[in-house]
Amino acid sequence: MRTRTPILVSAGLVTAIALTGCGQAGQGDSTTADGRTQLTMWTHSAGNPAELEVYEQIISDFNASQDDYEVVHESFPQGAYNDAIVAAAASGDLPCLLDLDGPIMPNWAWAGYLQPLGISTDITDALLPTAVGVWEDEIYSAGYWDAALSIFARKSVLEANGIRIPTVAEPWTKDEFADVLATLKSAGYDTPIDIGAEDKGEWWPYAYSPFLQSFGGDLIDRSTMLTADGALNGPDAVAWGEWFQGLFADGYANNSGTIGNQEFIDDEVALSYTGVWNAVTALDEVGDDLLILPPPDLGNGPKIGGGSWQWGISSSCNDADGARAYLEFSFQDKYLTEFADKQVVIPATEAAAEASKYFGQDGALRPFVEFSQEYAVLRPETPAYAVISTTFETAAKDIMNGADVQQTLDQAVSEIDANIESNDGYGFQ
16 A cells, blocks of 8 residues: 555644554454454543543443444543554554544545445435535545534624624625724724634634635635645635735734633623634623624625534454444434533534524524534645645734735745645545
């Protein structure tokens, strides 16, 4: 098997590794005292007790439901997870079951980490499209949930300043959004909106490339996946960059806040561009005054990022049929609802959403389901995404800090295209 160099991205960490021996037997070659095949499972969820609680329940239920397999899991802190995967891949000792951030799946599949998922299409057809990972027309991963972004606002603040409350059918236009920010600044908010620019890593393409796409640009030419030229440095992309730079130059946004939603809760900013994971805290603090609003339409419709953590089966799994049996068992709606309500994430099926206390038709967080269904765009499904992600982060930060927009985007395109060329197009023709 050809040795390739996958690039792992998580929270801004980029680590290149040579994958060797991926055809060797992986973890899980042992059998239990009662003759079951042991299936190893790794997650990035250490430090997240709510998520782990659901996993432990699923594993317990699955192990009790049949006599052929026993799933055993190990959880790593998210910051250490990639290092563990790197070490396991280098020694040909990947677990059978592993979770992965959706955008990195094509890189892992291209590199030989993963095998096609192979679970029932009855399951994957029922999931949100952004919860299913596809590479070369094969499904390699699937997830129990997705996340979504929105703009938080206080109804009282908008009404006091004569600002129209946008809807899914009628979001703010680009010009209207500019007027909103100017009005709120005049009303006494030194910084009208918190867009999370103090954060780093994957937040940048996840949060800000949808603005680029709403302008009409993109991270890569998706018709070929062979170049970013024209998509990331064309007129629409330059217009995005000038607009993005202007948010900071005009004092509408800054990067000196704290990660999270505290500035909005403290009423230091009027608007907060943030994720579903911050919604319950906002509800608790702001109550019925909280509005969960769609992002603005910057010319080509509102967009938000799609694709969160998903599950795959390693190419070296000793019993892929057992791994598939576990995954099919785990995708019961009752578990998806548990994940949603304990973690505050969007259930990947409508049935699970309807059973949720937050995401059902009358749930306080139902707008996030609608935004995910209407606006979500997957980050480019290419092994090059790992390089695209970090390159875009660097370029967007330079633009934020006043760099020439066209030159910065041209340089980003050069770096992305050089990587694609050096990897023979990652299989795209």
